[in-house]
Amino acid sequence: MPLVAEELNSLKIAQQYFENAANLLHLDEGMIEFLRRPKRQLIVSVPVKLDDGSYRVFEGYRVHHNMARGPAKGGVRYHPTVNLDEVTALAAAMTWKCAVIGLPFGGGKGGVACDPTALSLRELEGLTRRFTTEISILLGPDSDIPAPDLYTNPQIMSWMMDTYSMHRGYTVNGVVTGKPLAIGGSEGRLEATGRGLLYIIREAVKHLGLSMEGLKVAVQGFGNVGAVTARLLWEEGCLIIAVSDVKGGITNAKGLDLKAVLAHSSATGSVVGFPGAESISNQELLELPCDLLVPAALGNQIRMDNADRIGAQIIVEAANGPTTNGADEILNDRGIFLVPDILANAGGVTVSYFEWVQDRDAFFWSESEVNSRLERIMLRAYKEVESTSQKYGVPLRTAAYIAGVSRVAEATRLRGIYP
Numbered sequence: 258m259p260l261v262a263e264e265l266n267s268l269k270i271a272q273q274y275f276e277n278a279a280n281l282l283h284l285d286e287g288m289i290e291f292l293r294r295p296k297r298q299l300i301v302s303v304p305v306k307l308d309d310g311s312y313r314v315f316e317g318y319r320v321h322h323n324m325a326r327g328p329a330k331g332g333v334r335y336h337p338t339v340n341l342d343e344v345t346a347l348a349a350a351m352t353w354k355c356a357v358i359g360l361p362f363g364g365g366k367g368g369v370a371c372d373p374t375a376l377s378l379r380e381l382e383g384l385t386r387r388f389t390t391e392i393s394i395l396l397g398p399d400s401d402i403p404a405p406d407l408y409t410n411p412q413i414m415s416w417m418m419d420t421y422s423m424h425r426g427y428t429v430n431g432v433v434t435g436k437p438l439a440i441g442g443s444e445g446r447l448e449a450t451g452r453g454l455l456y457i458i459r460e461a462v463k464h465l466g467l468s469m470e471g472l473k474v475a476v477q478g479f480g481n482v483g484a485v486t487a488r489l490l491w492e493e494g495c496l497i498i499a500v501s502d503v504k505g506g507i508t509n510a511k512g513l514d515l516k517a518v519l520a521h522s523s524a525t526g527s528v529v530g531f532p533g534a535e536s537i538s539n540q541e542l543l544e545l546p547c548d549l550l551v552p553a554a555l556g557n558q559i560r561m562d563n564a565d566r567i568g569a570q571i572i573v574e575a576a577n578g579p580t581t582n583g584a585d586e587i588l589n590d591r592g593i594f595l596v597p598d599i600l601a602n603a604g605g606v607t608v609s610y611f612e613w614v615q616d617r618d619a620f621f622w623s624e625s626e627v628n629s630r631l632e633r634i635m636l637r638a639y640k641e642v643e644s645t646s647q648k649y650g651v652p653l654r655t656a657a658y659i660a661g662v663s664r665v666a667e668a669t670r671l672r673g674i675y676p
Contacts, residue, residue, distance in 0.1 A: 264581070268343070271346040282659060291674075292666060295322045295421065296321040296324060298345060300317070300547065305376075306383060320365060320367070321395065322365065323669075326355065327360075327670050329364060330363065331367065332404045333404070338370070338408050338555075346450040347578075350599055353599050382416055386417075393421060396427060400436050402609070418441075421433075430559070435609060444621070447491075449605045449627075452485070452628060453601075454489075454575055457633050458573050459493075461594060467548065471494065473546075475550050479528050480502070497513045497518075501528065505528075505537070506529075507531045508535050533607045539554065543568075544563065544567060545569075548571060549569055550568070550571070559588070561583035567591075571594045572595045578598060611631075660662045
């Protein structure tokens with residue numbers, strides 16, 4: 258089927274997943290309309306003075322989808338494709354994700370349409386501080402708590418926290434999460450998403466009667482999440498047969514030495530060119546025969562035009578929205594076991610919650626304590642979603658949305674509508 262025949266707008270895809278769950282829950286039309294719409298959307302201009310003395314104005318966004326269960330929580334991404342629909346869709350996903358996991362947060366998301374790799378460190382700092390200033394009317398440890406996302410990192414969170422604190426006149430550690438340890442970050446935060454994925458993958462593998470030892474794995478995306486996930490799975494005895502990044506991918510049917518791949522990627526800036534491996538494209542990686550596929554790159558990677566060629570038995574979504582609606586149906590029909598993003602990649606926001614709690618208490622936990630609490634929460638959420646799947650006779654994605662939407666709807670009903 259030609260790609261043009263498929264809906265690829267991230268907001269429309271997210272709304273369809275929500276409406277499927279809402280209809281199964283028999284929510285009334287008024288509640289569906291309330292939960293479908295974002296609470297607020299902010300569009301800002303972000304002027305930056307470049308190193309050559311010229312000025313450039315970028316466009317930034319911050320969206321609050323729903324805050325019935327608590328302050329808005331969600332990352333900030335820097336990427337050329339960032340737009341209002343994408344940010345709104347991701348904010349909604351954060352609402353359902355936090356509810357699925359049981360965190361006292363609502364959903365938020367933000368971003369700036371830019372190419373961060375084309376900016377110097379000084380330009381990136383200027384962009385971050387101006388963007389933070391422009392959206393500061395929404396930010397606060399009790400109202401909106403950003404975190405790192407695509408092409409943002411602990412340094413950017415440091416600048417955001419410092420900018421907000423300068424406006425307030427005192428240090429406010431808890432206004433962002435994903436910070437360095439020196440300024441209120443949490444142990445285990447950098448690996449949190451990947452470690453959460455590991456816990457979910459273990460459960461999925463156990464559920465299917467398979468073993469982690471020798472499990473053939475392909476990971477699309479070798480950023481922080483993909484690289485950490487690949488390494489942790491390799492340490493568990495999995496056979497990592499392929500990995501890729503924005504420049505391309507590599508494969509070896511006998512398995513890659515992840516320690517050596519990480520060293521090569523660190524030295525060269527890419528996995529491409531790793532000795533003893535065959536070069537492949539990101540799309541070819543998706544179609545490799547394997548036991549487990551972990552899409553950890555951008556959205557809409559698995560579509561109707563390639564879903565029938567996906568070679569994995571299990572898909573665990575590390576990226577946000579890597580699978581389209583149409584592809585989801587094809588994968589279900591093929592019997593591929595898929596763990597959706599709003600459950601699978603929730604380790605990051607869970608440890609962000611831990612960081613926020615630690616900042617508020619000014620009392621910090623050990624890494625082992627963080628990981629232990631993370632595992633407990635991820636396993637509880639997985640079992641609840643699995644139980645919901647069996648109860649309604651639906652795939653895990655629909656079950657996860659049912660769990661999340663029902664909790665937000667209940668909070669909304671209990672609170673009522675003001676005034």
